[in-house]
Amino acid sequence: MWRFLLLLSCAVSARAATIAVDVGHYLAAPGATSAYGVSEFSYNLALARQVESTLQAAGHKVILINADGRMRELRARVQAAASADLLISIHHDSVQPQYLQIWDVAGKSQRYADQFSGYSLFVHSQAPQFSRSLACAQAMSQSLLAQGFKPTNHHAPGIAGEERVQLDPRLGIYDADFVVVRLGKVPAVLFEAGVIVNRAEALTLQEPATQTHMAEAVLKGLACLK
Secondary structure: OHHHHHHHHHHHHOOOOEEEEEEOOEOOEOOOEOOOOOEHHHHHHHHHHHHHHHHHHOOOEEEEEOOOOOOOOHHHHHHHOOOOOEEEEEEEEOOOHHHOEEEEEOOEEEEEOOOOOOEEEEEOOOOOOHHHHHHHHHHHHHHHHHOOOOEOOOOOOOOOOOOOOEEEHHHOEEEOOOHHHHOOOOOEEEEEEEEOOOHHHHHHOOOHHHHHHHHHHHHHHHHHHO
């Protein structure tokens, strides 16, 4: 009952909207690999489906993009989101190669890096809807913080191979020219839910409870669309 009341309260805090939820990467190029050998795409799909379910339960319309893992073209994802009020691209993070170490998982070598963890959000400062994208990223991050999640700083200046501009260090928001946040005419946020080469976080991010809490944070973040 409490979860229903939470979703209901979130639904009235932001108008009913159309949200495009993009499943990052695709089957032939599934992105990062977790410390346990699990593809990023599988993480992305699981979280995207939970976000879809949570938003729909709150009365929003969801356009789920690339659920079958066959959409290679990033521009096609932007086009698929053209009628939405907001595009959220779901991803899970890795780190620069120099930080990775090797360990054995069921007789197979996998790479890990336990020194970095946490979520991050990316918008593009030259995109047509930058101010609204930033507002949505801020609202989402504030909701994630309230749920107990923490942002990562491993994309920040001073980190070898990263050096991304921090738009809001406290909230883990960065400037990036990724296609999905740069080309569209609707507000767009790329959400890195966590660092899957971190051995502890890789397991936590697979837990349904974690995915549910993150989806609820995304829902609360839609207050930016008022």
